[in-house]
Every structure is written in C-alpha cells, then in structure tokens.
Amino acid sequence: MDCRNEFFVIRIPDTGSIHEAVGIIADTGITVTRCHFNRSIDPKTSFLSVRGTPEGCQKAMTALSLKGYLQSEIRYPKTVRFTVIVPDIPGTLHRILMILDEYKAEITSLSFDNRGKNPDRLQVAVRVHDLSLTNILIDAIHAHYEIEIEGYDCGDDESDGCLFYHRYAERVREILGETADPYLLDLLNQFSHIAQQLTEYGKEYEGTLEQILQNGRRLAETTGDGFFADVQKIQVTTHIWLYCFQLPGGGSIFIIDTPTGRIMVDTGYGIYHDDAMKMFKHYHLDGAPGFSRIIMTHGDTDHCGAAGYFEAPIWTHEGTWNVIKTNNRAYGACSEDLVYEQVYTVMINLFARMHPPEEVNLFPSSTGEKIGDFPLLCRFEENGVAGEIIEGYGGHQHGMVYLLCRELGLLFTSDTILNLKHLTPDRSEYNGFAVYLVRSVNVNPDLVKNERKDLMKIAQDLDTELQKDGKRLIICCGHGPVSILNNGDLIPYGTIEQYRHNI
Incomplete structure (x- = not known):
C-alpha cells in the first residue's frame, strides 16, 4: 500500500476545532504523526502532520477545507466592524450568531445591553478568512436586520497574537x-x-x-553592498599562489593559482556567487587560464553551494553527493533521522541559495594506502600541482575529504581543523546560529574528536619534516584564516586584508 507523509496547517476558530479537525482526519483512515498548538503564541493556528495513503491524505485535505479548517494561503484575515439594529424579539442574537457561524466568521468582539444607552444596538467585530465571503456575510445579516458598517481593517494590529x-x-x-x-x-x-x-x-x-x-x-x-571578505594571498612557489577568501558567513573559498590553470577548493554559499566573482576579478582570478578543477570537501552549502555556477569539472566524494541529493546534511550518520538536521539543511540551503551542480566526478574508493589512519582515495597532478585526496572518518559530515599537496606544503582540512580563535566576532556570531539550531555542527560529535586529533598529528609530522628544509606546513582551515602551527596552536599566516566592493 502506497503511503506518504503530509502536513496540514489548521485554522482554529474556537476551542473545539482541534478535536473536530483530528476527528475528520481519523475518519479518513490516516494517522496523525505530529501536532503543535500553543494558544499563547497563536491561538488560531495549529500544525498537524499525518501519514497515510495518497487517497486518504487527499480526502482529509478536502474534508478539512470544506469545514474551513485548512489554511492554504498566507494573508491577513479581514476584520469587519458593524452595528446591527436589533428588534426586541426573542432569539434575535442567536439567529445573528448562526449566520456568522455559517460563513466561518470568527467573533473578535461582541457588545449588546438592552438596559444601556443604546438598547437596540448590537456591536460586532468579526474576522473573515475567506475575503470573498465578506460581502455575502453582510448581505445575509442585512436581509433580516438593519446594519451599519463602521469599517474594515486587515488585522495588522501588532498586539494581535492571532496573526x-x-x-x-x-x-x-x-x-x-x-x-x-x-x-x-x-x-x-x-x-x-x-x-x-x-x-x-x-x-x-x-x-x-x-x-x-x-x-x-x-x-x-551581507550580499551586494554589504559583502566583505578577509583575504590572504600567499606565494607558495615562484609561480604558484594560494588565495584564501573568508566570506561573511560560512566557510572559505581557496584558489591555487598557477600559470596554466586554477584549482578551487570549496565554493562558498550560492548567495555570495556574484559577489565572489566580482572579488575574483579584483584579484585577477577571473580570466584565462580559468578553473580546471573544483574540489568540494563536503556537502554543507557554505562549502559547495555555488558549485553549480561553474563549468569546470567538479570532484567530490560519493557521500557528499548523497548529502546534496537527499538535502540532509546528516545523511550517512547516526543523526540522519533527526528532524532538526533535516529541516536545518532545507532552511540553510534555501536562505543561502544552494545551487548544486547537475553532475560531478566521484573520487574512487580507497587505494588501500593510508596517510596516518586515514584512507587515501587517489592522487592527481594538474597544472603542476600534485595532490592527494584523503577520506575523513565522517565526524563532521559523511563523505568529507581533505586535500594534501606535499610538495607545496598545503593541507586543506575542511571543517575538521578550524581556527575559531581567530574568527572575527561577526563570523563567530554567525556560526552560533548553526550551533543553536542543530546543537552541534558535527553529525557525530564523538567521532570528530578523534578525527581532529589524528589529522592534527599528520599536520604536526608534516610540519616537522618541512621545517628541516626551512619551510612550514600551511594549514587551510574550513573556517578561520590560513594558519601555521605554533606550539600546537594555530596562528594566522601572512597578511590578511579586507575586501569590499569599490573600496
């Protein structure tokens, strides 16, 4: 039997609405899997998620809509204020209330006192969600009683928690x-x-x-006029330069610039693509010879979200490709089924304008060799750059890879080794959003501790070897400045300048 998940946003006109709405759903044979209603936040809206057959879900949707419970539009209901001149006849108030109920009008205020100053005046304010019914409602009351319209408003009173x-x-x-x-x-x-x-x-x-x-x-x-980046331009050899662009939010873009072509490691958010291209032009990285290879270290959108804008061949791990295709950053991890991981991915990919590539080249499986305790996936040589692709443990994210360029003394650690100590305050604050919403940016927080320790051991050993020849290992962190090791700590390497458009 085909089964699917569906959700309904339910309008709550009165205290018995949840009971009746759930009863309608139960009558169609589908199961409620989640509900949320909090009168103190919004006394008129409830969320219900259900599971059932497509036919059952459609039947429930139709039944809820016919009863006026289903919200299908985002718009403020119209509030109508009017006075009814009521005769002194038993049952008059009841009859008027029946008309209001028939047209799904929600009473926001009602005032009548036949011993007061105006004994024949019933003052009413109602909220009507279906705006096409407003005039019909007024006409229905006017067919029986004299009515005076006092005004309309769109319910935009900030004190109205119903909205x-x-x-x-x-x-x-x-x-x-x-x-x-x-x-x-x-x-x-x-x-x-x-x-x-x-x-x-x-x-x-x-x-x-x-x-x-x-x-x-x-x-x-932080796009357009609000865009900025911290930039490091580092001469690696006589003819090869490394660029690091720390964007306003999220991870860094790295470019290895050679006379015969450029290699990009991570692309930044899609929302920053136009700004990044303008910045690349400022640093003369936009023309020939162009990008010959792009490496996506993992599937978080701040590292791969602009990849679809480029024509260069894109390389990544199969796990990263699955993270992108499933729209779930926790794919392949023990936290894969957690709602907040799934929804966070949807949210950040949407806000950050995720633009994935249509196709990628996948790194091969392990060669059987290891670098430290990490599997070596492959070696490549391009534009005079020799690189080794190393497979991570999956602590931060399934499918994460590292790039080691031994001859150039470069190690790209993605989000396993970060220089958070030297993040600017605004970037630290931005990173806090993700920590708040997914509790930990690492899909397996316990595993990432050992992964970071083992990768740092490789970095320390390589740095020790390079120092014998008067060189240093340059560590390209996923977040924070390009750094070198100093007594186990990461310190920024070289000069950092800030880029802004037209400055």
Whole structure:
C-alpha cells in the first residue's frame, strides 16, 4: 500500500476545532504523526502532520477545507466592524450568531445591553478568512436586520497574537523574495517542527523561530553592498599562489593559482556567487587560464553551494553527493533521522541559495594506502600541482575529504581543523546560529574528536619534516584564516586584508 507523509496547517476558530479537525482526519483512515498548538503564541493556528495513503491524505485535505479548517494561503484575515439594529424579539442574537457561524466568521468582539444607552444596538467585530465571503456575510445579516458598517481593517494590529504565523511567514518572504503561499506554509510547518523538537533540548520555541530568521537575514544583508571578505594571498612557489577568501558567513573559498590553470577548493554559499566573482576579478582570478578543477570537501552549502555556477569539472566524494541529493546534511550518520538536521539543511540551503551542480566526478574508493589512519582515495597532478585526496572518518559530515599537496606544503582540512580563535566576532556570531539550531555542527560529535586529533598529528609530522628544509606546513582551515602551527596552536599566516566592493 502506497503511503506518504503530509502536513496540514489548521485554522482554529474556537476551542473545539482541534478535536473536530483530528476527528475528520481519523475518519479518513490516516494517522496523525505530529501536532503543535500553543494558544499563547497563536491561538488560531495549529500544525498537524499525518501519514497515510495518497487517497486518504487527499480526502482529509478536502474534508478539512470544506469545514474551513485548512489554511492554504498566507494573508491577513479581514476584520469587519458593524452595528446591527436589533428588534426586541426573542432569539434575535442567536439567529445573528448562526449566520456568522455559517460563513466561518470568527467573533473578535461582541457588545449588546438592552438596559444601556443604546438598547437596540448590537456591536460586532468579526474576522473573515475567506475575503470573498465578506460581502455575502453582510448581505445575509442585512436581509433580516438593519446594519451599519463602521469599517474594515486587515488585522495588522501588532498586539494581535492571532496573526503570529502569518506575520512570521511575511518576514520569511522578505528574505526569500516573492514566494508562493503553499511553499511558505510548508516552510512554516518545517520551521515549527524544528522549534518543537528543540524544546526537548531546552531551547525556546519562539527563540528557535527567531534564530532561523536571523540566519536568513544575515546572509541577505551581507550580499551586494554589504559583502566583505578577509583575504590572504600567499606565494607558495615562484609561480604558484594560494588565495584564501573568508566570506561573511560560512566557510572559505581557496584558489591555487598557477600559470596554466586554477584549482578551487570549496565554493562558498550560492548567495555570495556574484559577489565572489566580482572579488575574483579584483584579484585577477577571473580570466584565462580559468578553473580546471573544483574540489568540494563536503556537502554543507557554505562549502559547495555555488558549485553549480561553474563549468569546470567538479570532484567530490560519493557521500557528499548523497548529502546534496537527499538535502540532509546528516545523511550517512547516526543523526540522519533527526528532524532538526533535516529541516536545518532545507532552511540553510534555501536562505543561502544552494545551487548544486547537475553532475560531478566521484573520487574512487580507497587505494588501500593510508596517510596516518586515514584512507587515501587517489592522487592527481594538474597544472603542476600534485595532490592527494584523503577520506575523513565522517565526524563532521559523511563523505568529507581533505586535500594534501606535499610538495607545496598545503593541507586543506575542511571543517575538521578550524581556527575559531581567530574568527572575527561577526563570523563567530554567525556560526552560533548553526550551533543553536542543530546543537552541534558535527553529525557525530564523538567521532570528530578523534578525527581532529589524528589529522592534527599528520599536520604536526608534516610540519616537522618541512621545517628541516626551512619551510612550514600551511594549514587551510574550513573556517578561520590560513594558519601555521605554533606550539600546537594555530596562528594566522601572512597578511590578511579586507575586501569590499569599490573600496
């Protein structure tokens, strides 16, 4: 039997709505797998996830829609304020309330006192979600009673908690640009799910939703005129230069520039691609001979999100390719099924404009050789650069690889060895978003400890050998400046300059 997962965003017009909505779902034979409702945040919206046959899910959707429970659009409901001139006839109030209920109008205020100053006036304010029914509702009441319309508004009063999710959706839309309502509702459901799950680890529900927005907003704000990068240009040999571009958020882009071609290691976020190309032009890295090879060290979008923009051959690990294809950064790890890992990947790939390549070249399986305790996948030589591709343990992410260029004294460690101590405060703050939302940026935090120790041992041994010839091992960290070792610590190597457009 074909089975699928589906979600419904439910409008809650009254206290019995959840009971009736769940009853409708139960009658279709599908199973509720998740629900979330918090009256103090938004008393009118509930999230329900279900599992069942496609036919059952469609039947439930239709039934919920007919009952006025299903939210399918992101828009503020219209509030109508009017006064009804009521005759002194028993049952009048009841009849008016029945009309309001028939048209799914939610009462926001009701005032009537036949011993007061205006004994024949019933003052009403109702919220109508289906705007096409507003005039029909007024006409239905006017057919029986005299009515005076006092005004309309779109429910944008900031004190109205009923609109929390609608306002939140509009804030997401501000980051993404024009986005279809069904897709926004899907995002709302997913963001709500990650926030719900993280409450189990002591995080605040609303705080998580705000962290998600701050992440997206920071990326948007650091493009165009807000873009900047910390740049290191290091002469490796007479004719070969290494460039490191620390972007505003996320990992670094590395370029090995030779007279016959360039090798790129990691591409940065897709959202920064236009800015990065403008920056490359400033450093004369945009023209011939061009990029001959791009290496994606792993599947996090801050390291591979712009890869689809380039025409050069792209090389990566099969595990990284699966991370990209499944849209789950925890693919292949013990945390693969955790909702917050899955939703975080969807969120960050969306905000960061993930643009993966259509096809890649996969590194071969292990040669049987090892470098330290790490499997050697292959060797290559290109543009006078000899490289060794080393397979990681999978502590930070399944499919991660390292690049070692022995003759040049370069080790690209991706996100296993980081120089966090020398991150700028704004970059440290940005990295905190990911830590908050996935608890640890490493999909296997226990494994990464040994992985980092073993990779650092290789770095220390190589550095010791190079020093015999008066050289140093240059460590290209996934985050932070290009560094060398100093008594076990990483210290920035060479000069760091800041790049900004037109400065």
